[in-house]
Amino acid sequence: MPLLVAAMLAASAGGARADAIAPCNAPFIFEGPAANIVPVEYIATASDQESADSGRMQQIQDTAQHLAWLVKLDSWHQPTYGSLGVVTHMRLGRSCDPDEVLSSLILGDAGAPIRAGQILVMLQGRIFIEGDEIFLQSRLRAFRRNALPPGKAQTLTGYFAREGLVAPLGNGLPALVAALPPLDITFAPRALTVSELRRIDSTFVEANVVHTERSTSSPGEPLRFAPGDRQAFAIQILDDGEWLKLTDFSGNTAGYIHANPEISVFLHQKMPELDFLNGVLGYLRVRQAQSGVGDQPPPPKSAARQAQERFARFMEREGAAEDAEANALAAALTGILAATDGADWTEARARFAAAAALSPYRPEYRSLLGVADAQLCCAAAPVAGFEDPARSFTDSLSLDPDNLQALRNLDAFLALLAAARPVPDGIDASRLDQRREVVQRVLSSVKAPQDP
Amino acid sequence: MTVPGSLRRTGIAAAAAALIILTSAQAARAQIDGCPGNAGGPGDKVVVGSVAEVAGAVGGRLSRALLAAFEMRFEKADSELRKEAMILYCDGRRVRDIGSYSAGVVDVLNDDQVLLEVGARADGTDIVVTYVVIPIRHYVFFQDGQRSIPGYHQSVYEQSRISAGLQDLFKGNAELRLMAALALALRYEKIADAETDAVRRVALVHRSRAFYCDAIGSLEATRPHGDLLGLEVPEWEALRDFAHAGAERLFQKATADPGYVSTLSVVASERDGQSSACVS
Numbered sequence: 001m002p003l004l005v006a007a008m009l010a011a012s013a014g015g016a017r018a019d020a021i022a023p024c025n026a027p028f029i030f031e032g033p034a035a036n037i038v039p040v041e042y043i044a045t046a047s048d049q050e051s052a053d054s055g056r057m058q059q060i061q062d063t064a065q066h067l068a069w070l071v072k073l074d075s076w077h078q079p080t081y082g083s084l085g086v087v088t089h090m091r092l093g094r095s096c097d098p099d100e101v102l103s104s105l106i107l108g109d110a111g112a113p114i115r116a117g118q119i120l121v122m123l124q125g126r127i128f129i130e131g132d133e134i135f136l137q138s139r140l141r142a143f144r145r146n147a148l149p150p151g152k153a154q155t156l157t158g159y160f161a162r163e164g165l166v167a168p169l170g171n172g173l174p175a176l177v178a179a180l181p182p183l184d185i186t187f188a189p190r191a192l193t194v195s196e197l198r199r200i201d202s203t204f205v206e207a208n209v210v211h212t213e214r215s216t217s218s219p220g221e222p223l224r225f226a227p228g229d230r231q232a233f234a235i236q237i238l239d240d241g242e243w244l245k246l247t248d249f250s251g252n253t254a255g256y257i258h259a260n261p262e263i264s265v266f267l268h269q270k271m272p273e274l275d276f277l278n279g280v281l282g283y284l285r286v287r288q289a290q291s292g293v294g295d296q297p298p299p300p301k302s303a304a305r306q307a308q309e310r311f312a313r314f315m316e317r318e319g320a321a322e323d324a325e326a327n328a329l330a331a332a333l334t335g336i337l338a339a340t341d342g343a344d345w346t347e348a349r350a351r352f353a354a355a356a357a358l359s360p361y362r363p364e365y366r367s368l369l370g371v372a373d374a375q376l377c378c379a380a381a382p383v384a385g386f387e388d389p390a391r392s393f394t395d396s397l398s399l400d401p402d403n404l405q406a407l408r409n410l411d412a413f414l415a416l417l418a419a420a421r422p423v424p425d426g427i428d429a430s431r432l433d434q435r436r437e438v439v440q441r442v443l444s445s446v447k448a449p450q451d452p
Numbered sequence: 453m454t455v456p457g458s459l460r461r462t463g464i465a466a467a468a469a470a471l472i473i474l475t476s477a478q479a480a481r482a483q484i485d486g487c488p489g490n491a492g493g494p495g496d497k498v499v500v501g502s503v504a505e506v507a508g509a510v511g512g513r514l515s516r517a518l519l520a521a522f523e524m525r526f527e528k529a530d531s532e533l534r535k536e537a538m539i540l541y542c543d544g545r546r547v548r549d550i551g552s553y554s555a556g557v558v559d560v561l562n563d564d565q566v567l568l569e570v571g572a573r574a575d576g577t578d579i580v581v582t583y584v585v586i587p588i589r590h591y592v593f594f595q596d597g598q599r600s601i602p603g604y605h606q607s608v609y610e611q612s613r614i615s616a617g618l619q620d621l622f623k624g625n626a627e628l629r630l631m632a633a634l635a636l637a638l639r640y641e642k643i644a645d646a647e648t649d650a651v652r653r654v655a656l657v658h659r660s661r662a663f664y665c666d667a668i669g670s671l672e673a674t675r676p677h678g679d680l681l682g683l684e685v686p687e688w689e690a691l692r693d694f695a696h697a698g699a700e701r702l703f704q705k706a707t708a709d710p711g712y713v714s715t716l717s718v719v720a721s722e723r724d725g726q727s728s729a730c731v732s
Contacts, residue, residue, distance in 0.1 A: 046519075046541065047519040047520065133618055189521070399665045439718055
C-alpha cells in the first residue's frame with residue numbers, strides 16, 4: 001500500500017498530518033501521529049436498513065458520506081495539537097460496524113495496532129432523513145492506549161488508559177485519586193435541514209480552495225464532495241497553521257489551502273459534538289505528554305488552552321437541559337486541564353462543581369470535587385472557596401457504594417485532618433476518631449477491587 | 453420492525469455481560485412471543501414492540517420518525533446504562549392495554565428477565581408511548597398490592613405538536629433511562645433479598661441502591677412541563693416517590709444489618725445518621 005506508507009511518513013514529520021479513507025472491513029490508522037481521528041460513516045436507522053427502498057437508502061448513504069467529507073475538511077481548520085492523522089472509515093458497499101472497526105484498530109487486525117500512548121478518537125452515529133429534515137445522533141469514543149499488549153485484556157476498554165486525576169496530599173499519605181466517567185458519550189440527536197447542509201457545503205467549497213501558491217489571490221481550484229470519492233491527502237501545516245500544504249495521494253491535486261476556523265461556525269452550531277471532539281483531542285494530547293507513556297511528540301504549549309476553549313464553545317452551544325451528561329463531562333475535562341496543566345485548583349473546583357451540578361448523580365464528579373476541595377483547603381495554606389471534601393467523598397460513596405476509591409480518599413483526607421493543626425474553618429473535624437474507625441473497619445473488611 | 457446484525461451483536465454482548473453479573477443466572481427460558489428466535493435466553497432485556505399500528509393511524513412520515521426517535525433514545529440509554537440490558541426489537545409483538553398485563557402474563561415476562569416492554573400506539577391522531585416496567589408491575593403492583601404505581605406508564609405525543617416539525621420527537625431521552633434504572637434497581641433488590649451469601653448480598657444491595665440513585669438523577673429531566681409531551685404529573689410523582697423510597701430502603705437494609713459491613717455504614721457515620729439521601 002504505497003499511498004499509506006507515504007501518508008505515514010508525512011504524518012510522522014513535525015507539523016504534518018495525514019488524511020485518508022479506509023473501507024470499514026479493512027480498518028487502519030496512521031502509525032506515526034500522536035493521535036488519530038476516526039470518523040465512521042453514519043449508518044441508517046434499523047428500520048430504514050430493513051425496509052427503505054433503494055432510492056431512500058442511496059439518499060441516506062450519500063448524505064452520510066457528505067457529512068463524513070465535511071467532518072474531515074472541518075478537522076483541517078481546527079487545532080491539530082501538533083501531530084494528527086484522520087482516517088475516515090466508509091461503508092463502500094460493505095457493512096460498517098463501529099465496534100468491529102474499533103476492535104480491529106486496537107488489535108491490529110488489518111494494520112499496525114494502536115501504539116502505547118497513542119490516541120484514538122472515534123466518531124460514529126446514526127442518520128435519519130424525512131423530507132427536508134435530517135436527524136443525526138453521534139457517539140464519540142476517545143482514549144489513550146495503555147501499555148497492555150494486544151490480546152491481554154478481556155474487553156476493549158481494558159486497553160484504554162484510565163482518565164482522571166491524581167493529587168498528592170503529602171505527609172506520607174496516599175494520593176487522592178478520582179476517575180472520570182468513560183470518554184464514551186452518545187449525544188442528543190441533532191436536526192438540520194437539507195438546505196442547511198447545502199449551505200455548510202457551499203461555505204466549505206468556498207473556503208477549501210487549493211491555491212497554487214501561499215496567497216489567496218493566486219489561482220486555485222475548490223475541493224468538492226463527490227459521492228464515493230476516496231480522496232486521501234498528506235497535509236503539511238505551514239506558517240503556524242495559517243496555511244495547509246495539501247497533496248492528493250492520487251497525484252491529481254496539490255497546493256495550498258488557507259486555514260480558517262470561522263468556516264466551521266455554522267457546522268459546529270448544528271453539530272456541537274465537533275467542538276467536543278476537538279476538546280477531547282486536546283485534553284488527551286496534554287494527558288499523553290504528562291503520562292510519559294509512548295514516544296509521541298509533545299503538543300504545543302497552547303494545547304490545554306485551545307482544548308478548554310473548544311469545551312467552552314461546546315457548552316455554550318449545547319443546551320444544558322438537553323444533554324446534561326455531555327456538558328458535565330466537558331466541564332470535568334476542562335477542570336482536569338486546569339488542575340494538571342496550570343495547577344489552578346480554584347478554576348478546577350469551579351468546573352468540577354459545575355459538572356456535579358449538571359449531573360448530580362454521577363459519583364465521579366463528586367470525587368473530583370472532593371479532590372479539588374482537599375487541595376484548596378488542606379494540601380497547603382488554605383485557599384478560599386472550598387467546601388468540606390469529606391462531604392463530596394461521602395456523596396460519591398452514597399451514589400456508588402462499590403466505589404472504594406472514594407472510601408480510600410475519605411480515609412486519606414480524615415488522616416490528613418487528624419494531623420492538621422489548626423483545622424481550616426469550614427472543615428468538620430468533629431468525632432474524628434470515631435469516623436476514622438468506621439472508615440478503617442469497612443476498608444479492612446472489603447475486598448480490594450481489581451484495577452481495570 | 454427488525455434490527456440489523458450490528459445491533460443484535462451488541463445485544464448478545466450485553467447478554468454475556470449480564471450473565472457474568474448475575475450470579476444467579478437463570479437457564480434459558482421460553483421464547484418471548486413475537487420476538488426473534490434467540491430472544492428467550494438469559495440476561496435482562498428491553499423489549500420494543502412493533503409500531504405498525506401507529507403507521508396505519510398517523511401515516512408513514514410520523515411512524516418512520518417515531519421509529520428513528522425510538523432507536524436514538526435506546527442508543528443513548530444503552531450507552532448510559534452501561535450495557536446492563538439488551539434491546540430486543542420484536543416485529544411480531546405490540547404493546548397492549550394495561551388490562552393485558554395480568555399477574556400471570558407479567559409473571560412469565562419477569563421470569564424471562566424482561567425489564568421493560570416499550571411500544572407505541574395511536575390514540576386518535578396522537579401517539580402514545582407506553583412503558584411497562586415489568587419488575588414494578590410484578591413485585592409492587594401485583595405482589596405488594598400498591599395501586600398507585602402500576603408499572604404501566606404512558607407518554608402522550610400530540611400530533612398537533614409534532615406534525616409541524618419532527619424535532620420534538622427526538623428530544624427528551626430521559627424517560628427510558630428512568631424506567632430502565634428503576635427496573636434494574638428493583639430487579640437487583642429482589643435478587644439481593646433472595647441471596648444467602650453475605651458478600652454477594654452486599655454487592656447486590658449496593659448495585660440496587662446505585663440504580664435507585666441513578667433513577668433519582670433522571671427525574672428532573674423527565675419532569676412534566678405541561679406541554680402535552682411526556683409523562684403526566686401523577687405518574688411522574690409516583691415514580692419519583694418510588695425511586696426515593698427505594699434508595700432509602702436499600703440504605704436501611706445496608707446499614708441496619710449488623711451481620712455485614714457496608715460502605716454505606718461510612719455514609720451513615722459521616723452524616724451522623726442525619727440523611728440517607730443519595731446526595732447531601
